[in-house]
Amino acid sequence: MAMYNDKVMDHFMNPHNVGELENADGSGTYGSPVCGDMMKIDIKVEDDVIKDAKFKTFGCGSAIASSSVATDMIIGLTVDEALAVTNKQIINELGGLPAIKIHCSVLADHAIKSAIYDYAQKNGKSYKGLEGFDPDADEDDHHDSCEVE
Amino acid sequence: MAMYNDKVMDHFMNPHNVGELENADGSGTYGSPVCGDMMKIDIKVEDDVIKDAKFKTFGCGSAIASSSVATDMIIGLTVDEALAVTNKQIINELGGLPAIKIHCSVLADHAIKSAIYDYAQKNGKSYKGLEGFDPDADEDDHHDSCEVE
Amino acid sequence: MRQVYLDYSATTPVKEDVLKEMIPYFTENFGNPSSLYTIGAASKEAIEKARTQVAKLIHAQEKELFFTSSGTEADNWAVLGAADTLKAKGNHIITTKIEHHAMLHSCEYLEKHGYEVTYLDVKPDGRVDPEALKAAITDKTILISIMFVNNEIGTVEPIKELAAIAKERGILFHTDAVQALGNVPIDVKDLGVDLMSISAHKIYGPKGIGALYIRKGVKLSNFIHGGGQESKKRAGTENLPGIVGFGKAAELAGENLDSHVAKISGLRDYFIDQITSKIENVTVNGSREFRHPGNANLTFEFIEGEAMLLYLDLRGIAVSTGSACSSASLSPSHVLSAIGVPVENIHGSLRFTVGDFTTKEDLDYVVTELVEVVNKLRNISSISKT
C-alpha cells in the first residue's frame, strides 16, 4: 500500500473527530455521492474560536484522512484563522498526497468554509475569508473536476 | 536436430559413394552454387547396367543425403531403371524430408538424368526416360525454384 | 495475520507444477527456437508441445493457435488485424459497452482512423441481447467482437448464439475469452467463433503470455512484424518459458475444469450468502445464472470502494473495486455503468474472485472482517442511513 504515507494511513485507519455535533453552530456539506466523495463538517464556535469540529465523509482513503486532519487543524483556531487554512496546508499536515488525490483535500478545505459560512449566515457575521465564497457555485466546480480529473 | 530423420542424418554424416570416377562413362552436373546446391554425378555403365556411381555435392544436409542415397539406389540398376527413379522414391528411401527440403531431392534425380544423358550422348544411345530431357533448360527451372521457394 | 487473496480475476499465482516445467527453459534449455541446432530444436519442440496443450483446452487445432505477449495483444491483433484485412469490405465494427479496455481502446484507435464502431448496450444482467446485435449489423460491418466472460461482473455471454448471427451474415466473429478460459468449457468449433483471445496468467500460468486462436481459413493481417516465428504470423523471439508455462497451466486447467468450477462456485455462493445475510444494503451485480464460477461483484451502499479495499488490505485481504476513486482516470467502472448501477453505488462496489487456493476458512475470515469494515466506514460516512 505504497500509495499513502504513514501519516495518511494513520488518519485513515483511526480518523479523529468522526461524528456529528448536537446543536452545531455551523454545518457544511460539500461534494456529492455521484463524485464518490461527500463531506459534512459540524463546528462549535465560542468567542469566535472553533471549540470543536466533527466530520462525516463518504469517500476514499485520502478524503477520510483529509477530513480527520482538517478537523484537527481547525479546532482551537479563530474563525479567521480557520478560513485561512488552505488545502495545501492540509496536504502538508498529511505529509503529502498522491497527485491524483489532491482534490480530496480541496474537499475538506471547502467543507470547512461551508460550515463557517453556515455559522456566519445564522449569526449575521461576515468574514473576509468568506468573500466571494458561494457553497453552491463551488459545488458545481467540484462536480466539474469530478468528471474531468 | 529434429529437422531430419535418422536415416537422412546417417546418409548426411557418412555419405556413401563420395568422389569422382576416373574414366566415367557419364558425368552430369546439376544446380548452381548461386542456389546453394550443386551436384555432380559420375557413372560407370557396363551392359546397360550402372556398375558404379560417385557424387560430389555442394549443398545442405538433405542435398548430401539425397546424393548419397540416390547413388546407392542406382548402382546395380539398368539405365532404364535408373531413369525411372523419381525424387519421390529418393525421398521415400530417405524416410521423408522436410517440405522445404524437397527440392534438394529433385536435384539428385536431375543429376542422375544428366549423367545418363551424357553417357547416352557419348555412346550414341537413346532412352525413353530421357525424352524431353534438356539439362540446360532444367537448370533454368531449378534456378527459378531457387529464387521462389 | 491471515492472507486471503480474492482477486483471481486480476491475476493468479503460477502453480508450482507450472513453474517447475518452466525453470529449465531459462537456463539449460535456452536455445532460440528458430535455431537449427539441437538446443534450438528442443526449444521448438517444447513450444509445439505447449501449443498442443493449449489448443486442446479450447478444442482447436495446433496450427490455429498463435502465441502473443498477452490477452491484450491478442485483442489488439484481432480487431486491428481484421480492420486492416477487411478494409476494402467495410469500416464498421460492432462490440459492446462492457468489453475490456484492450478491446475498447483498440476500437477508439480505429475510430480515429476512419472506422465506425457500435458499442452495444447490455441488459441489466450484463448479457447482450441477440436482437440488438442483429439490429446493429450493416452492410459495412466487418467484425463483431463480444467477450465471452466479463472481467468485472463475471457475466457469461451467449457466444454461440451471437457467433451464429455473425456467421449467417458472413461477418467475422471474435471473442475475448481471457476470463472464460479454465472457468467455462470452451470448444471453438462448437461455439463457431473465428477469432478468440486467451491469456495464461488468469489460469495459474505466467504473466506476459497469451494467444490468439485464428480459425483455419481466416485471413488476418499480422500485427507484430519481423522474424518468421509462429508460422510467420507473429514475430519476435518466443517467450519460451512463458509458452511452456502456458502449456502446462492449460493442461492442468483442462484436467481440473470440473472440480475447479464445482469448488469455486460452491465457495463463491457460500460467500455471497454469508455477506448478504450479515450485511444490509448489499446488492449483487450481474446475472446470477450466467456467471463466472468464482465471481462475486457486490455493492455496499453508502461507502466508497477504495476505502474498503484499503481497510481490507490492512487485514490481509486482497480484492478490487469499480470505484472511480481507485482508478487512475477517476472514472467509475464502465461495466457497472453499462448495466445501470447508479454512480454512487458503483463507488461502493467490490469484486471478490475465488480461486483454487481459496478455503472456506479464508472466506469466513473475510466475512467477519468485512462486517467490521463496512460498519466502520458506514459510521464515518456522510450519506449512511445507519
Add this chain to the structure above:
Amino acid sequence: MRQVYLDYSATTPVKEDVLKEMIPYFTENFGNPSSLYTIGAASKEAIEKARTQVAKLIHAQEKELFFTSSGTEADNWAVLGAADTLKAKGNHIITTKIEHHAMLHSCEYLEKHGYEVTYLDVKPDGRVDPEALKAAITDKTILISIMFVNNEIGTVEPIKELAAIAKERGILFHTDAVQALGNVPIDVKDLGVDLMSISAHKIYGPKGIGALYIRKGVKLSNFIHGGGQESKKRAGTENLPGIVGFGKAAELAGENLDSHVAKISGLRDYFIDQITSKIENVTVNGSREFRHPGNANLTFEFIEGEAMLLYLDLRGIAVSTGSACSSASLSPSHVLSAIGVPVENIHGSLRFTVGDFTTKEDLDYVVTELVEVVNKLRNISSISKT
C-alpha cells in the same frame, strides 16, 4: 561430449542470479501491479526498480523507458507509432538494407499503407555512409531508423553522427540497439537518439521482454491499446518476472560491461586468428574495427552453411549461418548481400558469437572440429578446388 554454445547473438541463457531474482514473482509476489493492495503495490515497486536498473544501463530517465514484449515489438512500436503520429507531416521513412526483419517487415507493411521507405545501402564494411543519409532526406522524411549494432556481421554504426544529421533536420531518429545493449557503452543523451529498442534475452535476461526508450518530449502513438499500464503508453498486464529479470540482467551488464567486452573480444580475436591460420579460403565479413566484441562472421568457401552447422551440432557446437538453405524462405542473408558478399559465399557463411560462458578451451575444441568439418565437406563438395 563438450557442448559449446557460440550463438550468443541469437539468444543467451538466463544467468542464475537473474533467475533467482525472478522466481518469487511467479508464485508468492504475483500480485497484479495495477492493483492497489499490498501485493499489487509490491509488484509495482519491483517493476519500478527494474525500470531504474535498465534506464541506468542506457543513461535514460526512468520515465523515458517503456517495457514491451520484445525487441521486435519495440521496433514495431517505434516505426509504426512514428508513422502514425507524424503522418500529417510526411510519409517518408529512411532505414538501411541491413536492419533486422523486425524493422524491414514493419517498413514493408508501411509501404503497403501509403508510406515510402528508402533502404540505404551500406559500405562494404557494413557501415552507413552519413553522406548517403543526408542525400536521402526529403521534405517528407518523418523518421530515420538505423540499427546500432548489426546482428549478423556485428558492425557498429556511427549512430551519434547519424542522429546529429537527423536532429539538424528536425527528424525523429530511432535506433535498434538490441545487439548493442551490454556490448557497447550506450548513453542515449550523448548519442542524441529519440527512440531506442532493446531486448533482455540478448544480455542474459529472459526471452519475451524488451523495452522502448522514448526521449522525454517525443510524441508517439500507442501500439498496444488497453489498460493503463506503463503510464498509459503500453497496455497489457505486465510480464512481472520478465521485467524483474530484465532489470537484474541490465544491472549485471552495466557492472560487467568493461570486463565482458575485454574478455569476449579477446576470445573472438583469438578464434579468428586460429581459424584463418588453420583453414584456407576463409574470409571475415564486416568491419574488423567497428564490431560487436563477440561477433565473428566467417565465410568458408566451397561449402554450404547448413551442412556445416549440422556437422558442428553433432559435435556439440552451436552456431548460425546466413545460408539460404537454413532459412525458412530459402533466401540468403540480406545483410551479407548488402555488403556485397557473392551469393555462393553467403551460402558458406557461419556466425560465431562468443559470450560470458565461453572459454579458450571451448574455442580450441571448436577450431579442431571445424578444421575437420570443413575438410570433410570440401571433400564432398562439387565446387571445392581442394
